[in-house]
Amino acid sequence: MATAIRAIPTLYGETAKSFESEAKRTEQNPGTQDYRHEAKVVSDFLKTTNVL
Secondary structure, rough: OOOOOOOOOOOOOOOHHHHHHHHHHHHHHOOOOHHHHHHHHHHHHHOOOOOO
């Protein structure tokens, strides 16, 4: 059974530049992960529950 072929969107402009810079940064540090977004979500949650 064949798998459906999906169109891959092409990035342009500032989005493409941002993607490429993040990809280069990740290639230079393959063992690191970015948890900044998750940390902000937890921080915002703790602030709304008056824990912080």
